[in-house]
Amino acid sequence: MSEQPANPVREAIAAAIAENEVILFMKGTPEAPSCGFSARSVAALKALDTRFAAVDILPDPRIRQELSAISNWPTTPQLFVRGELVGGCDIITEMFDSGELADLLGAKEQADVDPVALPQAPMQIQNNLA
Amino acid sequence: MPSPNEIQRRIEEAIPGAQVDVEDYTGGGDHFRAVVTAGAFAGLSRIEQHRLVYAVFGEEIGGPIHALSLKTQSE
Numbered sequence: 001m002s003e004q005p006a007n008p009v010r011e012a013i014a015a016a017i018a019e020n021e022v023i024l025f026m027k028g029t030p031e032a033p034s035c036g037f038s039a040r041s042v043a044a045l046k047a048l049d050t051r052f053a054a055v056d057i058l059p060d061p062r063i064r065q066e067l068s069a070i071s072n073w074p075t076t077p078q079l080f081v082r083g084e085l086v087g088g089c090d091i092i093t094e095m096f097d098s099g100e101l102a103d104l105l106g107a108k109e110q111a112d113v114d115p116v117a118l119p120q121a122p123m124q125i126q127n128n129l130a
Numbered sequence: 131m132p133s134p135n136e137i138q139r140r141i142e143e144a145i146p147g148a149q150v151d152v153e154d155y156t157g158g159g160d161h162f163r164a165v166v167t168a169g170a171f172a173g174l175s176r177i178e179q180h181r182l183v184y185a186v187f188g189e190e191i192g193g194p195i196h197a198l199s200l201k202t203q204s205e
Binding site: 037064072073074075085086087088089090091094 | 176177180181184191192197198199200201
């Protein structure tokens with residue numbers, strides 16, 4: 001790459017949102033969440049057998065900053081489905097309880113999901129910055 | 131350190147007619163849970179409703195207010 005993007009962190013986040021049908025930005029990893037809200041959000045997705053990409057925002061403060069700038073949402077976790085912000089832990093929990101989250105994610109099973117594009121291991125977004 | 135009363139008052143001032151209940155659910159003065167009922171939410175998505183409330187606090191969310199858990203409803 002001869003050209004350096006103006007804001008590589010923001011571009012990496014935008015690309016991750018675009019490339020992953022279901023993606024959760026969280027504190028910690030799905031296996032070891034660092035915050036109760038992130039843990040609850042992961043639990044809701046797992047309860048619905050959802051395959052999702054995850055990005056740990058903790059390694060670099062710019063991730064949280066740029067994510068909030070993109071999403072106009074101040075807190076983490078943040079769940080995106082098909083490029084759209086669904087919400088944080090409160091909305092995820094509410095939608096899980098009401099069945100709306102299952103509906104939203106169930107539709108995804110009809111779509112073509114490429115297992116390679118949805119890594120089981122958390123995506124290390126900071127590795128994209130090198 | 132904001133108090134539940136202060137958070138309640140600020141939301142009520144910013145969103146006219148809002149009925150607000152706030153609790154400090156860890157007792158530590160930085161994790162709050164608010165239930166906000168406001169006619170102003172009618173027709174808005176949950177995301178938009180929560181954004182209206184978060185906007186009251188701006189940069190304080192994630193700072194002095196570590197977490198503000200929300201439940202919003204229009205009536």
